[in-house]
Amino acid sequence: MRYLPLSNIERADMLARIGVASIDDLFADIPADKRRAGLADLPTRKTEMEVERLLGRMAARNTAASAAPFFVGAGAYKHHVPATVDHLIQRSEFLTSYTPYQPEIAQGTLQYLFEFQTQVAALTGMEVANASMYDGSTACGEAVLMAHRVTRRRKAVLSGGLHPHYAEVVRTLSRMAEDEVVTLAPDVSATEDLLAAVDRETSCVVVQTPDVFGNLRDLSALAEKCHAEGALLVAVFTEALSLGLVTPPGHMGADIVVGEGQSIGNGLNFGGPYVGLFATRQKYVRQMPGRLCGQTVDADGNRGFVLTLSTREQHIRRDKATSNICTNSGLCSLAWTIHMSLLGSAGLSRLARLNHVNAVKLHEALESLPEVEVLNASYFNEFTLRLKTPAAAVVEALAARGIMAGVPVSRLLPGAGLDDLLLVASTEINTDEDRAALVAGLKEHA
Amino acid sequence: MLNRQGRATQPGEAASAVVHPTFTGNRALQQEEALIFEFGRLDATGVDVDEPVAFTSRLGGLERRDGIGLPGLSEPEAMRHYVRLSQKNYGIDTGVFPLGSCTMKHNPRLNERMARLPGFGDVHPLQPVSTVQGALELMDTLAAWLLELTGMPAVALSPKAGAHGELCGMMAIKAAIAHKGEAGTRRTVLVPDSAHGTNPATAALIGFTVKPVPVRADGTVDPESVRALAGPDTAAIMLTNPNTCGLFEPDVVEIAEIVHAAGAYFYCDGANFNAIVGKARPGDLGVDAMHINLHKTFSTPHGGGGPGSGPVVLSDRLAAFAPVPFVVRTADGFRLVESEADAAGQGAQPFGRLTAFHGQMGMFVRALSYMLSHGADGMKQASEDAVLNANYVRACLADLLSQPFGDRPCMHEALFDDSWLKDTGVSTLDFAKAMIDEGYHPMTVYFPLVVHGAMLIEPTESESKASLDLFIAALRDLAMAAKRGDAERFTGAPYHAPRKRLDETRAARQPILRWTPPEPVRDAAE
Numbered sequence: 001m002r003y004l005p006l007s008n009i010e011r012a013d014m015l016a017r018i019g020v021a022s023i024d025d026l027f028a029d030i031p032a033d034k035r036r037a038g039l040a041d042l043p044t045r046k047t048e049m050e051v052e053r054l055l056g057r058m059a060a061r062n063t064a065a066s067a068a069p070f071f072v073g074a075g076a077y078k079h080h081v082p083a084t085v086d087h088l089i090q091r092s093e094f095l096t097s098y099t100p101y102q103p104e105i106a107q108g109t110l111q112y113l114f115e116f117q118t119q120v121a122a123l124t125g126m127e128v129a130n131a132s133m134y135d136g137s138t139a140c141g142e143a144v145l146m147a148h149r150v151t152r153r154r155k156a157v158l159s160g161g162l163h164p165h166y167a168e169v170v171r172t173l174s175r176m177a178e179d180e181v182v183t184l185a186p187d188v189s190a191t192e193d194l195l196a197a198v199d200r201e202t203s204c205v206v207v208q209t210p211d212v213f214g215n216l217r218d219l220s221a222l223a224e225k226c227h228a229e230g231a232l233l234v235a236v237f238t239e240a241l242s243l244g245l246v247t248p249p250g251h252m253g254a255d256i257v258v259g260e261g262q263s264i265g266n267g268l269n270f271g272g273p274y275v276g277l278f279a280t281r282q283k284y285v286r287q288m289p290g291r292l293c294g295q296t297v298d299a300d301g302n303r304g305f306v307l308t309l310s311t312r313e314q315h316i317r318r319d320k321a322t323s324n325i326c327t328n329s330g331l332c333s334l335a336w337t338i339h340m341s342l343l344g345s346a347g348l349s350r351l352a353r354l355n356h357v358n359a360v361k362l363h364e365a366l367e368s369l370p371e372v373e374v375l376n377a378s379y380f381n382e383f384t385l386r387l388k389t390p391a392a393a394v395v396e397a398l399a400a401r402g403i404m405a406g407v408p409v410s411r412l413l414p415g416a417g418l419d420d421l422l423l424v425a426s427t428e429i430n431t432d433e434d435r436a437a438l439v440a441g442l443k444e445h446a
Numbered sequence: 447m448l449n450r451q452g453r454a455t456q457p458g459e460a461a462s463a464v465v466h467p468t469f470t471g472n473r474a475l476q477q478e479e480a481l482i483f484e485f486g487r488l489d490a491t492g493v494d495v496d497e498p499v500a501f502t503s504r505l506g507g508l509e510r511r512d513g514i515g516l517p518g519l520s521e522p523e524a525m526r527h528y529v530r531l532s533q534k535n536y537g538i539d540t541g542v543f544p545l546g547s548c549t550m551k552h553n554p555r556l557n558e559r560m561a562r563l564p565g566f567g568d569v570h571p572l573q574p575v576s577t578v579q580g581a582l583e584l585m586d587t588l589a590a591w592l593l594e595l596t597g598m599p600a601v602a603l604s605p606k607a608g609a610h611g612e613l614c615g616m617m618a619i620k621a622a623i624a625h626k627g628e629a630g631t632r633r634t635v636l637v638p639d640s641a642h643g644t645n646p647a648t649a650a651l652i653g654f655t656v657k658p659v660p661v662r663a664d665g666t667v668d669p670e671s672v673r674a675l676a677g678p679d680t681a682a683i684m685l686t687n688p689n690t691c692g693l694f695e696p697d698v699v700e701i702a703e704i705v706h707a708a709g710a711y712f713y714c715d716g717a718n719f720n721a722i723v724g725k726a727r728p729g730d731l732g733v734d735a736m737h738i739n740l741h742k743t744f745s746t747p748h749g750g751g752g753p754g755s756g757p758v759v760l761s762d763r764l765a766a767f768a769p770v771p772f773v774v775r776t777a778d779g780f781r782l783v784e785s786e787a788d789a790a791g792q793g794a795q796p797f798g799r800l801t802a803f804h805g806q807m808g809m810f811v812r813a814l815s816y817m818l819s820h821g822a823d824g825m826k827q828a829s830e831d832a833v834l835n836a837n838y839v840r841a842c843l844a845d846l847l848s849q850p851f852g853d854r855p856c857m858h859e860a861l862f863d864d865s866w867l868k869d870t871g872v873s874t875l876d877f878a879k880a881m882i883d884e885g886y887h888p889m890t891v892y893f894p895l896v897v898h899g900a901m902l903i904e905p906t907e908s909e910s911k912a913s914l915d916l917f918i919a920a921l922r923d924l925a926m927a928a929k930r931g932d933a934e935r936f937t938g939a940p941y942h943a944p945r946k947r948l949d950e951t952r953a954a955r956q957p958i959l960r961w962t963p964p965e966p967v968r969d970a971a972e
Contacts, residue, residue: 001824003552005910006831014834014911018841018855023830026837026855029694030726039724039822042594048556051818055811058587059565061580063573072570075802082493084521086562088528089749096537096553098545098887099751103950104943105882108535109750112528115482118960122515128959134606134753137802145651165802172769172798176617176652216508247508260802269561270581271571271803272606273753285957291751296953299938299946302471308953314609314647315893319656324647327607327741331749338528339493341482344518347491349510350498356505357498378506399574407572414785428495 001045065268065404069434071362073382073425074212074407075136075163075238076271077263080429085265085338089331099291099330103306104298109330110305113293116337123243123340124257125250126279131291131307132333133276133325136260137169140206140236142278142289142323143256144170147204147232148179149287149322150255155180156204157197160187161211163238164412170206186409186416188375188384190215195225202229204256208236209249212412214376214383214423216246223253232256240264240277241427242380244352256280265339266332275332286312289323351428355381358435359426365439371446375421382425384409387446391422397445403437476944479530483961486517492524534944535750536887542909542917544839546859546890546902547642547690549720549742551832554819557745557812566811571803575782581807582780585773588814592738592757595825597729600765602772603757604805608717611737611756612648612684614769614800618735618760619682619711620652621767621797632681632710638667640691640894645684645715654681661896665691665851665861669700676708686715687731688722690894691851692836692859692902702732711735711764719743720906721833721858724826734761740806744813755809770796771804831907832858835914839905842918846925850897858906864899872928874899876936883935883942884920 006014011023020026027035046054065078072078089095093108100106100113113131120129133139144156156174158167158181167183174181180201184192190211198205205226209217219235226233235249237259249257261275262268280288286309294308314321343351359381363374366385376383387394391408398405409421426435449455471478503509519527536543543550561567569581589601602618605611616635623632635649638659646656657675662668672683683705687695695701702712714728714736720743728736740746740755748754760768771784774792782804783789789796820828833856840860844853848866864874878888878901890902905914927935940946 001820001827003554003819004824004827004831004907005913006834006907010911011831011834014838018834018837020837020855023834026830026833026857027694027722027725028855029696029857030722031696031699034699034726034730036724036726036730038826039594042591042822043818045821045824046818048819051556051560051815054818055560055566055584055815056563058580058584059560059563061583062565062569063577064564064568065570065573066564066568070570072572074572076571078568078570082521084492084525088525088532090558091529091532092539093532093535093537094750095558095747096539096543096550097535097750098543098548098550098748101545102536102878102882102888103948104879104940104945105534105536105887106750107944108531108533111479111481111531111534114959114961118481118483119516121960125512131751134610135801135803138606138610138800163802165799168799169801172617172800173652175798176620178653216506218506218508243510244514245510246505247510251512267567268570269567270569270578270807272801272806273755273808275753285959292957292959294953295958296949298948302945304945304948306948306950306953308950308957308959311954314643316643317647318643319646319650321643321647321650324609324613324644324651325607326609326642326644327752327754329753330751331747332753334750338524340516341486341519341527342492342521342524343516344486344488344491345514345516346489347493347495347518348514348516350491350495351493353498354495356503357501360501360504363504376504378504378508380505396574396576399577404570404573404577411572411784415787 068402068404069437070404070429071406071424071426071438072404074412074423075260076268077239077425077427078268078429079263079427081265081267082339082342084342085335088338089335094331094334100307103304107304110293112334112337114295114305116333117293119337119340120277121279123248124279125248126257127282128285129277129279130288131293132329133278133290134329135272135274135276136238136258137166139258139276139278140166141169141173143234143258144204144206146256146287146289147234150232150284151203151230153201153203155201156206157202158183159194159207160184160192161190161213161215162206162208162236163212166236186413186418188213190217194222198225198229198231200229202231204232204234206234206236210239210242210380210382214379216378216380219249219252219254239380241352241355244348245356246380261336265335273329273332275329275336287322290325291328354428358428358430359383362426362435365435369439369443372442381427382423385422385424387420387422389446390419394445398441401441403441405438405441477530479527481961482519482527483517486519488517490520491518492521541885542913543887544889544903544905545887546904547717549904549906551745551906552908553745553747554816556819557815560815561808561811566807579779582773582782584814585810586775586780588810591817592759595723596736596759597727598759599762600760600768601757602760602768604769604771604800605737605756605758606801606806607752607754608737608739608756609644609648610800611758612644614758615713615735615737616648616652617797618764618767619713622764623681631679634679635681636672636675636683638685640689640896641684641686642690642715642717649684665693666695667701669697669704672701673704676704676710680708680710682711682713684713684715686717688718688857692856692861694857698731706732717742718858721829723829724822725829734764740809740813745816746809746812753806753809755806766795767797769798769800828907835905835907835909836860838914839903839918843921846922859902859904861897862901863897867928870928871933872936874901876939877924877928879939879947880924880936882940886917
């Protein structure tokens with residue numbers, strides 16, 4: 001087997017050196033009646049070529065985003081990732097390293113994490129960021145738990161504009177931790193009264209911008225209300241690129257900012273792995289979940305980096321830890337930070353503007369269609385359409401024509417009576433031809 | 447000797463031991479590298495994006511007004527920056543990485559190629575299911591392999607990492623307990639002292655009280671200790687098997703029976719599954735839930751701390767409570783069950799949702815590629831070789847290092863304590879740092895907590911005998927140096943790494959968690 005270096009002669013020599021007669025003597029602690037001779041029901045080894053053929057066949061049954069006019073978003077976005085990013089993250093020393101427990105031989109990982117934390121803090125307009133979370137939705141769940149620790153309250157209020165999967169993650173975690181959650185009704189046009197939902201029991205309000213329907217939200221008044229009531233404002237985003245063009249939550253008074261970083265440096269990957277971003281105020285840093293990288297010096301006085309404030313973490317604090325998290329999203333955060341370093345502020349804001357322009361162009365093209373209505377007063381690169389027929393059927397019909405039209409709201413909120421709504425995202429990848437194809441498809445099927 | 451051009455062909459006579467400082471601080475291939483914020487420019491970019499033509503803004507007055515303040519790099523600068531950073535890192539491809547409990551095995555590049563097929567890597571999680579049948583087939587196939595390898599009836603694929611899998615399993619247990627009307631009484635989780643920190647942290651996160659189970663003198667859990675603690679208030683035991691001392695729990699079946707007789711559940715931490723693939727199945731041992739770290743046993747890269755993937759296999763008693771989403775096979779192909787209402791229609795009672803979308807697809811592809819490559823025969827051989835390698839290291843060091851539980855076979859990792867270092871002036875940490883100078887990544891140190899100054903060595907099946915022989919020889923040389931009083935080789939180590947020992951206390955006392963400019967920097971975009 002190509003991955004196993006030992007030869008049978010070596011195996012025999014090693015058993016002799018150990019002083020046992022057979023390999024099974026090393027498994028003697030497994031109760032005899034539970035020992036297995038093998039895995040008879042599974043196939044045997046395959047060559048590299050055979051595996052490629054088999055998995056290639058499965059892959060070919062999927063329609064890749066780049067193979068179609070593509071307008072699917074709702075929490076994951078198709079963007080162009082520079083070739084440099086994918087090359088660099090496959091460097092052996094990044095790809096095959098571990099969590100940097102031995103900092104003297106992990107300065108590469110630690111330095112990019114320090115750069116990543118700095119970039120995330122700047123992008124979100126916050127003071128500190130951690131070294132990443134699993135994804136945006138789990139970061140959102142952790143933000144609520146952190147708010148409970150900070151405020152010593154146990155009630156979270158979720159905006160009706162929060163991505164329904166994120167809301168479900170928070171509700172699941174809260175149900176299990178026996179905390180209270182209030183979820184507002186789906187809020188298609190960003191008109192809900194969140195201020196009225198905040199009271200002295202509220203630990204935090206969780207609100208997304210751009211929200212799941214694409215609306216941009218000014219959080220300033222809500223932040224003031226939260227702070228007046230002793231609650232924290234948790235701001236969420238699922239499209240990190242929006243922060244290149246839109247006022248970041250940190251500038252609107254948010255206390256914790258979490259979101260999905262996939263848009264920058266990371267592919268769609270059918271939903272994972274992605275990279276959760278988590279930022280907050282300096283004063284709350286010791287209540288943060290996840291890994292943190294900090295600057296220090298070595299014995300010669302040279303600057304270096306280490307994982308720090310680990311007394312918050314499970315391997316030290318066990319059942320008193322701020323979170324059970326051990327792994328973060330290391331390689332995805334590397335992809336993020338490389339892409340961000342390539343972009344810089346200048347490239348980032350240009351790319352963000354291009355996304356917005358493409359969405360505006362699509363909006364304008366759709367205005368000619370009586371079959372659809374754009375519901376948003378504001379948006380970044382995604383908005384909500386009202387169709388005259390159920391959106392799910394329209395999406396299927398367009399998929400059959402090779403057009404990926406978007407996400408029917410009914411897929412995220414089944415049974416909510418929003419079957420005629422379609423979320424449509426437009427990024428830098430979309431061309432005029434893509435837009436024309438979508439408009440023509442909607443004209444025929446919507 | 448000189449060649450015909452008068453150039454010396456042999457090294458000069460200069461004292462090679464003298465270290466000459468360099469102007470740059472670089473040491474040949476080892477380059478000092480500044481932070482991007484110190485040499486990037488605010489108007490620089492390595493991505494060509496056309497400036498959009500004039501347009502009507504639909505931002506509702508929420509345009510970002512600061513300049514963000516992030517410097518950019520041209521492509522060659524970025525390439526060099528990150529390549530230089532990579533050269534300060536140790537990976538599996540660099541050398542022996544015997545980090546106990548972490549299973550740092552070879553990461554096949556075929557897996558990387560497969561995960562990057564556009565049909566897997568460039569597919570959106572919310573595309574119509576008719577356009578992702580192959581992706582769902584892959585998930586279904588991976589699930590089938592995991593069930594066969596573990597002997598369990600159900601699996602939840604969505605957990606994002608091992609600790610997330612623990613959360614999934616314990617949530618399923620909590621849901622099952624609530625379903626039986628025992629939510630108010632079954633609130634205690636038994637956790638052996640030798641457990642990973644994630645176990646008690648997970649249990650506490652969802653409101654359980656953790657009750658420690660002492661580990662007996664041989665490093666395993668005594669069923670009588672469990673019997674004494676298990677009762678009507680017990681929700682579950684979280685037991686790692688093979689355990690963190692590198693031993694298979696010989697009484698695991700009896701422990702499972704005791705826990706079940708008390709009306710509780712058996713959560714197994716599957717971090718060490720690599721030792722027993724094809725040799726024993728958790729389903730035959732009475733396990734109710736177990737997470738599988740695809741980034742350990744099934745070779746998906748650790749990537750400097752993630753991403754991981756932690757599918758959880760579930761027993762019949764817990765299967766109905768698995769979270770959404772899950773894949774079902776119908777006459778018309780594969781379907782995703784994404785909502786609780788839809789799941790109820792399938793006869794399930796999911797405890798909720800753990801994450802947006804469907805889990806770590808990129809890791810699923812890599813893990814299945816590993817499984818297909820090895821096949822049943824290769825995976826059994828891999829486990830046997832992992833155990834063989836660990837025992838070989840153990841046997842070859844047994845006369846110099848001390849084993850806390852006696853000279854007995856281990857599973858896939860060999861555990862030593864620090865009693866052999868007594869009075870040498872060398873600590874476990876010093877010994878680990880001296881290994882860095884010898885070109886090795888240290889083993890796991892000071893874990894498990896039940897062993898003083900623990901050194902946990904997991905060579906994995908990926909090491910050749912020649913590689914192990916050199917590793918063993920180096921460790922023997924270090925051990926003898928420590929014993930003969932050459933403490934300086936250890937207490938100042940590492941001497942040859944990109945950095946000397948780093949001051950972690952200072953980092954924690956005065957946390958600097960982001961770069962700040964030495965003086966105000968004007969943003970060119972403003």
